[in-house]
Amino acid sequence: MTATDQIAGPGASQAAATTAEPMIRLEELTKSYRGQKKPAVDRVTMDMPRGEIIVLVGPSGCGKTTTMELINRLIEPTSGRIHLDGEDVTTADPDTLRRRIGYVIQQIGLFPHFTVGENIATVPKLLGWDKARIGNRVDELLDLVGLDPAVFAKRYPKELSGGQRQRIGVARALAADPPVMLMDEPFGAIDPITRERLQNEFLRLQQQVKKTIVFVTHDIDEAIKLGDRIAILGEQSRIAQYDTPANILSNPASTYVEDFIGSGASLKRLNLSLVGDVALDTGAATARIDGTAAEARDTLESSGRSALLLLDGQGRPQRWVDARDLDRADGDLRRAGEPVSALVDTGATLSYALNEMLTSNAGVALVVDGSGAFQGLLDFETVMVTTRSIQRDSSDFYRAAKAVTD
Template structure:
């Protein structure tokens, strides 16, 4: 089935960074095209997710953008320039690329891996060295510890961070990411997703991100293109619009059940008012901590170190059994921490298994900000439902009004 709809532009008017016009790919020996006349506009500075089941053409589409796979037809417009016939090597130097298998060169050190594209671009040694340090710090890896290590000496999560750093090394305007977190365990994957969203808030690259996971798409994407066979677009919209107003049965089935919970990936911890928990300094005495508990409605305090970072949960019963011990010898270490850029779904996942049924919110350097509890989650869900009902009523009212003559 050939896609005949006109060019699908994103809903907001932004400068278009990538424009695909009638993009087609038919592999030798096959009758049906893997990508069939795809037209799509990708706005500057956003993460656009290509999501769909296996074989729908999403990875083929992405690889045609930097011409790892050559298109059979159509055009690729990058920043207003038709790059369909340009030198593919020059094109790839303008585009960062991160893949699931990471693809680091095993015989090269971390600094050599990151320096690959800057060297091809002719950067001088000092500029390259400064860029390596800058990028390793950006992905939360100490340059002094990691520059001269080899990929085999790193964990999977660390290797993926280096893969992102290498993709950013030439400071490209565009990045392609092919299931970059798919081969990592769920806990590390969630942390890397959050780290990348924090990074994107600063660098604002234009990113085409391929995944088969609708939950990841909702969490990571500014726009989502849900693709059917042949890379035919079932719906191209914001995550919120897709969740609240799926275009057809295919999209609704692909999203699956639990839309309300999925929508928790649309809201960030920074977007809600945090609750507070009684806290004491690590230098407080057990008796002082007990007095704070007695004046509060809780049965424990959160102990903060000298840098205002949470370190222990200490309950009244812990203190009453203390003997002569100090607060660092009482209670239990803090767990279930989330950052301001974490999603409410992240917070909910943490608090489900937490000893106090709350998620502790910290900044990037670990400074305590407050807590998220189930009441805040419920308030957010109610607010999202109310906003959806208001929009739907507005849409129905607008559609029922007669057209101007």
């Protein structure tokens, strides 16, 4: 049975079909347990391209975690084949195989009696790396996940926040530079605000490391945001649709997929684009908050805008002011106008930005880079245009693919 055979309905395309050798290939992969009438995983066949995030999503009990754990043989398959980078690893030594694959779980699983540095160094030590190489790698990875090595390397897991522990879990999985990472609901036990930030950080990291990542979640919104391709699974891990997020939203393959996506597909498309990918309004009137009211007034009048954005010395947004605010400023701009709201970084999704805009008095989002420096404004018109463009592009792709298959 091919992945195309498993897809339910004519509207699903086999997005994993590529001319290049996939990083992971599963062939008729099956797992049966003694005493159970049906297999937990039934003849799953799919290709997972190199350097992409493939999300397995489905309801509880459908077998998505079991499918993922078959890849690194934490669970041994009953039948079928597993290929990793062109090599059949179905019967390879499982310990050797797992050292080639990073693994991150929801509970993180850091060793409590090891320091952060020792946790990250676990697999490199098993591989026989020398001390200097391990130390350099630990420092490199802590920098990569945004944690200062001088501050965090000697700490213990109990001294970290949940978000920090999750970052260390990702760093540990990356330690030996594996080509493949498996991630089982890694952000599931974290509060929504921290979860959003970690998702953004995760996407930023992937742009740098370009790993092949198999990511398990039950949250379709998370799948849409993170996945290059999504496999929506039904009972026994049978593939209901395997495609890009845009195509799944525009062309669900069956009523099961439609029901799983739920209502609000148009809004869900906003998870397909990042703020940094759209054209921003870079013509906002700005002035230094430590400047004079007279200078600010001149800037505002010459700009033709109704409001002026005050920035600090590092270019970070501080306050909004208009002409009346400047008349009442009494020479001190630090208390003039209103503090800024709806700050979003370039790695945030348009969905997150829209939510911030709806709660902002200004009606726009202030886009900042990783250091908090102002990059431009995002308005409702840009969000609407981007959403329509995503929908149009997905429909065009689907019609072209259908014409080829017909």
